Amino acid sequence: MTDVTFGRLMDLIPREAWPHEALSFTPWLAENIDQLSEAVGIPLDITGTEIAVDTFAADILARNPSDGTVVLIENQLDQTDHTHLGQIMTYLSGLEAHTVIWIAPKFREPHLSAIRWLNKHTADDFAFFAVRLRVVRIGDSPFAPIFEVLEKPNHWDRKLKEAARPAVSNDAESLLRAEFWNQYAERYPEIAAVKPKSGWNYWVPVAGGRLLFSAYIARKDCGVYVRPPWSGDREAVATLLMPLRDELERDLDAAFNGGKDHFLVRKRAPGFGMREDWPALVDWFEEERRRYTAALQARLGEPTDGE
Template sequence: MTDIQFGRLVDLPLRDAWKHEALQFTPWLAANIDHLSDAIGVPLELTGTEVAVETFSADILARNPMDDTVVLIENQLETTDHTHLGQIMTYLAGLEAQTVVWIAPAFREPHLSAIRWLNQHTADGFSFFAVKARVVRIGDSPYAPIFEVVEKPDVWNRKLKVEPQGGDLRNLRAAYFDQIRARLPEFASEQRKRRLCFPLPSHPNLSIAIEVHRYRAMIFVLSETATDYGDLGKEIITAIPNIEETLGDIREAKWGGALFASTRCTLDQTQTWNVTLDWHVDRVRTYAAALMAEEGQA
């Protein structure tokens, strides 16, 4: 016999922990993306949430810093359905993702079969994961999230090696940022790892941030004080009318994802840079005008 008290591990419905998928589950997952990274064996850096693709919004966009590829994460609180599978395929094309992670508490067999088929028949470099999400507790203990990979590429080897071109990519990014600075002399800037940030004098805690990866260029707004990614409402509440008027009815004007916007690019083909540079320069000036107009600083 033993005096140790044992409890029973109990699975709970995901909605006991997160009542709303977009308002609670997605923000929590974005803030705790390391849990998912550990489960699938891929390093992940958050890029955006509720990222617009056509008339839909992808839940989470991340990047693998080891090879600079785009990772699409789609999460559900209910059993998988055809609608989400179709949206994933739309996002895959629209965002040029190389890795797709589909998270749900249960997967229907046809959807697991679809993930297996995609892993077997898509070109090299694409990876598809089906991840079962669980919430467990013992007695009155805190809830504990668990991620279980139920489908993955057949020859998945946890691609944790840096591409041989990694150094070249860093040099290309540095050269690109130099050209951005030359085209935007009116803005102070500072490089923060893989981002070039433009602090806003009218909003000391905010910066307009740009990134450029091998196949995707991005712009968004960063807050030094926001507790949740994309939570900019308190920082720029007075600028909301100007944002809506200046940016217009376009998807990056939505609050989810910190005014995130992106476009395609090919960083290692320098002859194509002018198109992306023009886009970034126009976006930085437009964002600055929207955020600074009420201070008379646009």
């Protein structure tokens, strides 16, 4: 028995949150693009919405600041259809996009097959994602969006691991991030080996490598969390941490389940855009890294054989 009160996670119809695709969902997604960015593992800088291509309009156009390539985001609030698949192919050539992210609450199997075929038969510098949009809540809690990646390029997880050394771009946003991380490394040389360069996150193994501690920077807010190692999976981490949930939430003042594969999430506002706030933000990151490391090490220790 337990004294914990449980609620039921309910899936809602996305149109309950966004009544109109172009007028409500697209603007919301552009404003909260960091959530999609975390789901697919690609940094995204918005360059425009409702971009005209022939007689159509692409929902969102973004750029991957790590390599400068164009990212096309096509979203629906209903089940996928052939019309949107055709539009995606039109936009792909007309906008010279290298990455396509198709978002919908439900994908028909022929459309998932089309995404798989494109990932298999196009050049390695092209990437196609099918992302399921969910809106959930528990009881009367606020609505929570969830982006579930249903299809992605072959070996994408390995590519993300290799991308831990992103190239420094010359765009202003990348240079600003690089300047921030350099200041962090100068202030705390022990993290210099992590070499986040111009990326959004850095990752440090904790608990004997069974978890990764991550600090991220964004315009809206910054934060920390733990996630599975590159070779791990979400369920294994949930099983590892669940018995410690109450005490870790209390001691770290963190939200246990942050969606996707993020656990024990803490956020801090504002974002990293104001240089005068950087010393305090750097100190906060380092304090959190040490607190998380100590708390997890004390409870999990080093892995035993077979773990």
